[in-house]
Amino acid sequence: MTRDLTIAEVRLTPILVADPPLLNTQGVHQPYTPRLIVEVVTADGTTGLGETYGDTKYLELARPFADRLVGRRVSDLNGLFTVAQEVAVDASRVSGQVDVGGLRGVQTADKLRLSVVSAFEVACLDALGRALGLPVHALLGGKVRDAVEYSAYLFYKWAAHPEGVPAEKDDWGAALDPAGIVAQARAFKERYGFGSFKLKGGVFPPDEEIAAVRALAEAFPGHPLRLDPNGAWSVETSLRVAEELGDVLEYLEDPALGTPAMAEVAARLRDAPGRGAGGRRAGVPLATNMCVTTFAEIEEAFTRGAVQVVLSDHHYWGGLRNTQHLAAICRTFGVGVSMHSNTHLGISLAAMTHVAATVPDLHHACDSHYPWQSEDVLTERIAFEGGTVRVPDTPGLGVELDRDRLDLLHRRWLDDDGALRDRDDAAAMRVADPAWVTPAVPRW
Ligand SMILES: O=C([O-])C(=O)C[C@H](O)[C@@H](O)C(=O)[O-]
């Protein structure tokens, strides 16, 4: 039977999902964060799902983009990039600065477009897989592993959002010191079996964060640990932390902002083997999801040896196939690869799992915010077992949309007065601390 895989309809549903009060260097997560759910429906009634950022600047591009897709085929994945170029980006949306709240590198028009394309690419792959009876990983060339390892993503956090702010409750409690972080890590291990731990830093002065990582190293000897201050430190501070923690860190993520600063940190670490406080090893690898976030940024960073691990993110790299291209380039240059995560739901976790399953040299556990998300739009939550997600072999992504849940979360978006429709961690922080401004970098 020949199937008609022409796109007949594209449904876009912006939603607001509950988010706990997680702290980062720019502020704190808002109680609800925007996501966009994409449904691509073919002429013969197959629906594919995708998910991406839901802030206004992405919605503005997603609508005209979706209109242009009707009449094309879900198998025309390369064509998505051509269509994206036809969609104009409002210059006022492109600051050229590091994205507020999103912490996903410098904003450019292309990156906005790619972040939109990614959701449609995933939705087309899902539809194609469902139509052909093949899992998405098979469409990407086939899986090389049956399960993908994720790391526990530890955050400093308040027990609750500020008094009087409408929010969902969470049962993680506060984590504002080393003991709190270790307790959070234990909960992650007990609930999901994670064996690697990443601490989101850049929140407290570096010595406090060093103490937290030391406490983790004592509580979980031999487990891979990472610290990520999102570029909040100077080169000198980065070097000091690298020396202090060089013996326990798997990698240090974006200690300083931008390729020149990262390159200087990396070079000085290379030149100082075996040195460091107490004779500790100082050659800790540097990872990034902030200075290598586009193909254009690769050459400078790799030729200067600024990073040893790139944390890919299929959302802003432009989809699952671009993630594979990035992994191939990293392999060529002997740079490691793993995955970054912003707040996301199960559709994106499934997409991350399918593509991660196809990357041969994925040597580090991937980041995922999913455990922090108590809400989802799927009929069944994706489970972590022993810190891994099993790679689905069912057609498409292997997940099903719960339309009632989707409607509920969309209703929340409709009811919002606009205050939460654009993620703004600094604004959320100002609710508790009216004098708060996004800290200048380097902060320490
Ligand atoms: O650098 C990173 O790993 C991130 O930016 C991940 C997330 O965006 C995280 O920092 C957050 O949401 O606060």
Ligand SMILES: [Mg+2]
């Ligand atoms: Mg990072």
